[in-house]
Amino acid sequence: MIGRLTGTLLHKAPPQLLLDVGGVGYEVEAPMSTFYKLPAAGDTITLHTHLTVREDAHLLFGFGSLAERSLFRDLIKVSAIGPKLALAILSGIAVDEFWQAVRAADTTRFSKLPGIGKKTAERLVVEMRDKAGQGQVSALAGGAGAVSAGPLQEARSALTALGYKPAEVDRLTDAVHEEGMRTEQIIQEALKRAAR
Template sequence: MGHAFVAASPTMIEMLRGILAENDGAHVVVDVHGIGFGADVPASTANELPAIGEEVQLFTYFYVQENIVRLYAFRTRQERDIFEIFIGVSGIGPKTALGILSAVRISDFVNAVLESDVSQLTKIPGVGKKTAERLIVELRDKVKHWGVSAAVTAPRDSSATVPRREAVLRDVSAALQALGCKAAIADRAAERAMEKLGEDAALEALVREALRHRY
């Protein structure tokens, strides 16, 4: 039996600069001289992008595993580097890594790891107890150096430009889409979660509730 080919490289396509053609909160298309490059993005990136039709620059990670080829994009090098560290943890794939970046602030994630707070980490969609324990063991020393990155990659406060309700719904929907939900389903699940928990509920709680309504 042959060995499965597994490779991941951030350098084949290091960066994209072009016109933002699409942004649905979890996937973007960048028009680079007439060629549309599609890439999956976390909510922390999607929420910071300019309007459709404007120029954008994204740092990318090209991922290949057996018959899976995906391009992931991030608004900063630091965010991409953190994504790469996440997928280097046993049991963490790109989908879960994007889910972490979409669902929580990196500063909160760092605190949970440093405090060995398994219960806090398991609130992140896609992260169970065993995965949380692996994150703590494998990242405890690394996250100590994320001080600058934590501030850079934290999801923005969208309330300054759009009403809180719409901003939160968008973030919840983006988190679900990062976990594989289709946009329409994620939007509907986000609405139902907010109807049940209210607009002031924590993002993590809304995402968990929305996951119950994704079918």
């Protein structure tokens, strides 16, 4: 899996850009939210990437922040939403706005996006509702140049990956977190608390 690329931006023609990394040219598709922040051709950039392998192609998608990539990965797990539609969604709505709309069950906001009808908007709200808390964590951790989150965010992500619901993860970590704790300590204390 290619998770991140740093190289020289050679060419940009939405939704595609060409990135030279050590003499190898990578064709990357990116949402407009990433394109708006790109420098001029010839400058060095870093993109967080997601590789999709199909029978007929290997597609590389690039994002300016970890939060965008995380949301993209969540979106392509929703039935009837493929990578192209996920890019269109990210191009039309900011990550924090997306999660606000999910929490508010605002299907009207989603149905205004290109390629999203009423049924797909309803499916988005239903299938993404449980991930709304996790989306907030990703957004907090995912600044444009972010490489790693703080211990609290890392612990929350790890607990979510273990199968705990986002609301439960927030409750457990808020109860045990103290300034200066390492990720492992927060996880251990949260798991002890969950076992009580």
